Amino acid sequence: MTGENKQQNSGLLGWLLFVVGFAGALFVGWVVFPQLLFSTQYQPINYNHAIHQEEAGMSCEDCHYFRDDGTYAGKPQLATCVECHEEAQGETESEAMLVSEYVEPEKEIPWISYSRQPDNVFFSHGAHVKMAEMECTDCHRDVEKETETPPVKINRLTGYPNEIMKMYVCEDCHAREHVSNACDVCHK
Amino acid sequence: MKLDRRAFVKLIAGGVGGTLLSPLPWKMADDTAIWSQNWFWRPSPERGGATTVNTVCQLCSGGCGVRVRLIKEKRAVNIDGNPTHPVNQGGICPLGAAGLQYLYGPSRIETPLQQTGKRGDLETMKAISWDEALEILAIKLRGMRPKARGLVCVSGKREGTVPELFARFLHAYGSPNYNVMPAAADAESLGLFVSQGNSGALGYDLENAKMVISFGSSYIEGWGSPNRMMMAFGDWRSNPKRDRTKIVQVETRGSLSASKADEWVAVAPGTESALALGLAQVIVSEGRYDRTFVSKYTHGFDEFRRLLRRNYTPDKVAAITGVEKEKIIGLAREFAGTKPAVALSGWGQGRMPGSIYDFLAVQSLNALVGSLHKPGGVTRMPRVPLAPWPKVVLDAKSLAGENEPRLDGSNGPQFPLPAQLFHNLVKNVNEGNLYPAEMLWVYEANPAHDLADVQPFLEALDKIGTLVSFSSFMDDTTQLADLVLPGPTYLERLEDAPIPPGLQYAVFGLSQPILSPRFETRHPGDVLIQLAKSLGGNVGASFPWSDYETALKERVKGLADAGRGQVADEPGLQPWKGGQGRQLAPNYDSFDDLWEKLIEHACWFDTSEAMPSWESAFTTPSRKFEFYSQKMRQVGIRGNDLTYLPHFKPVEPAGDPRDYPLLLMPYETMAITNGPVANPPFMTKTLFDFQLKGNDSFVEVNPKTAADMGLKEGDRVALQTERGTLKVRVHLTGAARPDVVFIPTGLGHTAFDSYIKGKGVNANEILVAQQEPVTGLAIWWGTRVKISKV
Numbered sequence: 001m002t003g004e005n006k007q008q009n010s011g012l013l014g015w016l017l018f019v020v021g022f023a024g025a026l027f028v029g030w031v032v033f034p035q036l037l038f039s040t041q042y043q044p045i046n047y048n049h050a051i052h053q054e055e056a057g058m059s060c061e062d063c064h065y066f067r068d069d070g071t072y073a074g075k076p077q078l079a080t081c082v083e084c085h086e087e088a089q090g091e092t093e094s095e096a097m098l099v100s101e102y103v104e105p106e107k108e109i110p111w112i113s114y115s116r117q118p119d120n121v122f123f124s125h126g127a128h129v130k131m132a133e134m135e136c137t138d139c140h141r142d143v144e145k146e147t148e149t150p151p152v153k154i155n156r157l158t159g160y161p162n163e164i165m166k167m168y169v170c171e172d173c174h175a176r177e178h179v180s181n182a183c184d185v186c187h188k
Numbered sequence: 189m190k191l192d193r194r195a196f197v198k199l200i201a202g203g204v205g206g207t208l209l210s211p212l213p214w215k216m217a218d219d220t221a222i223w224s225q226n227w228f229w230r231p232s233p234e235r236g237g238a239t240t241v242n243t244v245c246q247l248c249s250g251g252c253g254v255r256v257r258l259i260k261e262k263r264a265v266n267i268d269g270n271p272t273h274p275v276n277q278g279g280i281c282p283l284g285a286a287g288l289q290y291l292y293g294p295s296r297i298e299t300p301l302q303q304t305g306k307r308g309d310l311e312t313m314k315a316i317s318w319d320e321a322l323e324i325l326a327i328k329l330r331g332m333r334p335k336a337r338g339l340v341c342v343s344g345k346r347e348g349t350v351p352e353l354f355a356r357f358l359h360a361y362g363s364p365n366y367n368v369m370p371a372a373a374d375a376e377s378l379g380l381f382v383s384q385g386n387s388g389a390l391g392y393d394l395e396n397a398k399m400v401i402s403f404g405s406s407y408i409e410g411w412g413s414p415n416r417m418m419m420a421f422g423d424w425r426s427n428p429k430r431d432r433t434k435i436v437q438v439e440t441r442g443s444l445s446a447s448k449a450d451e452w453v454a455v456a457p458g459t460e461s462a463l464a465l466g467l468a469q470v471i472v473s474e475g476r477y478d479r480t481f482v483s484k485y486t487h488g489f490d491e492f493r494r495l496l497r498r499n500y501t502p503d504k505v506a507a508i509t510g511v512e513k514e515k516i517i518g519l520a521r522e523f524a525g526t527k528p529a530v531a532l533s534g535w536g537q538g539r540m541p542g543s544i545y546d547f548l549a550v551q552s553l554n555a556l557v558g559s560l561h562k563p564g565g566v567t568r569m570p571r572v573p574l575a576p577w578p579k580v581v582l583d584a585k586s587l588a589g590e591n592e593p594r595l596d597g598s599n600g601p602q603f604p605l606p607a608q609l610f611h612n613l614v615k616n617v618n619e620g621n622l623y624p625a626e627m628l629w630v631y632e633a634n635p636a637h638d639l640a641d642v643q644p645f646l647e648a649l650d651k652i653g654t655l656v657s658f659s660s661f662m663d664d665t666t667q668l669a670d671l672v673l674p675g676p677t678y679l680e681r682l683e684d685a686p687i688p689p690g691l692q693y694a695v696f697g698l699s700q701p702i703l704s705p706r707f708e709t710r711h712p713g714d715v716l717i718q719l720a721k722s723l724g725g726n727v728g729a730s731f732p733w734s735d736y737e738t739a740l741k742e743r744v745k746g747l748a749d750a751g752r753g754q755v756a757d758e759p760g761l762q763p764w765k766g767g768q769g770r771q772l773a774p775n776y777d778s779f780d781d782l783w784e785k786l787i788e789h790a791c792w793f794d795t796s797e798a799m800p801s802w803e804s805a806f807t808t809p810s811r812k813f814e815f816y817s818q819k820m821r822q823v824g825i826r827g828n829d830l831t832y833l834p835h836f837k838p839v840e841p842a843g844d845p846r847d848y849p850l851l852l853m854p855y856e857t858m859a860i861t862n863g864p865v866a867n868p869p870f871m872t873k874t875l876f877d878f879q880l881k882g883n884d885s886f887v888e889v890n891p892k893t894a895a896d897m898g899l900k901e902g903d904r905v906a907l908q909t910e911r912g913t914l915k916v917r918v919h920l921t922g923a924a925r926p927d928v929v930f931i932p933t934g935l936g937h938t939a940f941d942s943y944i945k946g947k948g949v950n951a952n953e954i955l956v957a958q959q960e961p962v963t964g965l966a967i968w969w970g971t972r973v974k975i976s977k978v
């Protein structure tokens with residue numbers, strides 16, 4: 001081989017390595033990193049949204065309601081479940097667990113939140129749902145047909161779930177809807 | 189083929205490029221920032237449903253109704269004013285709003301403590317159980333019983349069933365030494381006693397007054413019931429349905445109360461009452477007084493008139509006070525010509541006893557214009573018809589105690605009036621007079637910080653056998669204690685809230701435990717009952733109740749039995765409208781019903797006690813209002829005519845003017861607490877940086893005085909009085925006269941926690957308390973001072 005050839009070869013190899021490095025980093029960044037960053041957590045028992053709506057004829061507000069003082073109750077307390085599930089209502093494993101692990105010992109179900117905002121954020125469901133008349137699904141996933149509660153991806157570094165709404169999303173919408181973006185609107 | 193350096197660089201470059209186009213670096217940067225905000229010690233609020241509970245604030249004697257917001261009924265997150273409570277009508281002061289910082293603050297005491305080493309050493313304070321603590325105390329008290337008079341108690345609270353239980357314990361045990369911390373109420377009570385016949389307190393019908401002259405009272409900075417005053421002020425100023433009430437503030441300092449008044453009369457230091465007498469002189473000499481009242485219902489008017497003519501003509505008063513003669517005459521005419529008009533007495537927030545003569549001078553002015561016991565004037569505070577407890581069971585030792593002289597010297601040969609003279613008690617202990625103080629109980633008071641002239645108190649502690657504190661907090665006094673019996677805070681316990689100072693109608697507030705006690709604390713009422721039972725004998729028999737709640741209910745039954753008043757359960761109640769003497773139909777039908785409603789709404793009020801008529805109001809020897817006090821003579825006060833008449837004879841401030849050329853005057857502000865609880869961090873945050881900067885306090889100096897002394901804003905100076913030296917910084921302000929410098933009280937704690945301790949200096953350390961010769965009351969409105977740059 002001539003010296004020139006050698007040079008050409010190593011140049012090619014160099015570019016090949018560049019592409020390997022580039023692709024490898026993309027793979028790590030897009031595929032491996034998210035796997036590492038988020039832990040997967042499962043709800044204590046499966047909750048079937050679809051069956052509660054279709055068979056029990058319940059509406060969203062039966063569990064996710066506004067309290068009399070206008071604050072939003074979020075996830076229901078055990079007392080709401082007990083209204084119907086004093087005794088097991090079906091054969092599923094979750095149903096058996098609900099009664100034996102939570103209803104009977106009167107222990108609250110430790111649901112994991114998909115979108116709990118940080119403590120330094122003052123978020124009012126009332127302002128968004130009642131006043132701005134937004135739909136739940138504008139921000140949350142549609143659970144109407146959901147028969148299995150999906151696992152929650154929790155960021156190992158921050159402790160927050162991956163579905164959480166980031167500040168720029170709030171700001172975008174506020175700007176579009178001509179709502180103030182002053183700091184103290186959300187950070188009291 | 190060889191991986192050379194260039195190829196390697198390309199691999200890395202590719203890696204970097206790829207990484208930059210992936211979310212990794214951006215997400216990591218963002219998440220790391222969030223991670224750094226989530227350290228494990230960051231507090232996270234409880235989440236869940238909220239409830240609101242009504243109760244009464246006990247952080248001062250204001251008696252405000254408050255609402256506490258609780259999450260999941262266990263975590264208190266907010267306090268605001270209760271709109272159904274007639275006293276504050278939904279208003280709240282900064283202290284009341286910061287109440288949760290006391291509940292959750294780090295200076296709470298968690299268990300009983302015993303000092304096993306040297307007093308003041310927190311390291312050797314040992315946590316003990318309640319059984320041990322009560323046993324230790326009971327053994328000591330049993331041993332001390334032959335010297336029962338040596339038990340001294342000082343309470344920061346003046347009224348209410350818990351202070352009454354303390355007084356009761358001492359009575360049964362055989363000690364005459366139940367004391368309260370000094371306050372303007374001392375001069376008020378004595379002044380009423382000598383001029384109207386019965387001690388007690390005043391009720392000002394301020395909401396119905398058309399003109400108010402305040403003689404040094406910080407009427408919107410904490411005087412009386414602070415929120416009630418704020419509400420009254422709002423009404424005077426901005427109620428379109430009534431005429432604007434004229435407010436005149438007579439005060440040396442350009443305070444907030446002065447700046448919000450229609451007129452600020454800047455008198456020479458300590459001469460407020462001279463101005464009152466000057467006004468009286470004009471009113472009398474021009475015949476503008478209420479002739480019916482003066483001729484039929486007063487005694488000693490001629491002597492008073494002669495004294496006024498001799499000593500308090502406008503010229504003379506102008507010379508004393510520095511107020512122009514024309515202003516004095518004009519003000520007197522306006523006061524006499526406006527109906528109803530009322531004059532306020534009690535300096536500042538009312539924490540200084542003041543002179544009985546200052547009180548008499550101001551109240552004589554009210555008498556002259558016929559404002560006593562009249563709508564829009566001043567009357568006596570109505571009584572709440574609580575049922576009495578059974579009489580204290582006495583044995584030979586308690587009977588002996590009743591005949592012992594009081595260690596504070598009151599009710600005795602030196603000071604014959606029935607006063608509260610804690611300063612004099614301290615003096616007697618230090619001088620070894622009368623008999624030794626074996627044990628001191630401190631209840632909701634912090635004398636080691638709050639007592640003006642605190643040094644003598646600290647010295648007296650060395651001579652006092654045992655110091656027992658009933659505080660909920662590690663305050664300046666408690667850290668010196670030998671035994672600590674911590675109580676729950678006002679948000680964790682049941683207790684009554686008596687009528688606040690200056691109110692003209694009856695209220696009875698009930699604080700209730702809105703959450704279970706956070707620590708191993710015990711209600712002081714229960715502690716006394718348990719202690720009495722373990723002592724047994726007549727002391728045990730004097731405390732027949734199983735617990736404090738039973739004892740309290742027994743008294744509250746009186747309200748139901750009287751069938752009077754209503755539970756305040758709707759917003760907008762204004763009991764001062766329509767006058768006193770209006771019967772209210774009770775909105776409860778039995779004691780149980782009343783109690784239940786009290787728990788829910790926290791307040792009972794009543795307007796059925798009418799202001800007394802002039803025929804029946806006075807129980808003096810002459811059955812009249814006495815300008816010339818026969819009562820003073822009767823109790824054995826010796827002197828010339830002047831002694832029995834309102835007059836101006838200021839107690840000279842301590843210090844030789846040649847050594848201490850300026851006068852130092854303390855002042856109180858709503859932004860700094862002055863009671864047994866220290867300024868909460870929330871309130872400290874509201875201070876301007878010319879009041880507190882870092883840990884530095886400021887002294888207010890007139891710009892001209894400062895220029896003469898070569899001082900600039902922010903300069904560090906030493907304030908030196910006969911008692912000691914404090915290092916502060918200078919704030920230049922026109923609110924200070926050239927010859928006087930002002931310093932706020934309430935800062936400079938040596939205890940509590942790192943958020944409170946060491947913030948500013950404690951003015952009480954260098955103020956010298958003087959004594960009024962006739963009454964023995966302590967007076968500390970001014971101390972001579974020297975300022976030098978450091």
Ligand code: SF4
Pocket residue numbers: 245246247248249250251252276280281282283284285413414415
């Ligand atoms: S004025 Fe006194 S009683 Fe009223 S809220 Fe303030 S601290 Fe509490």
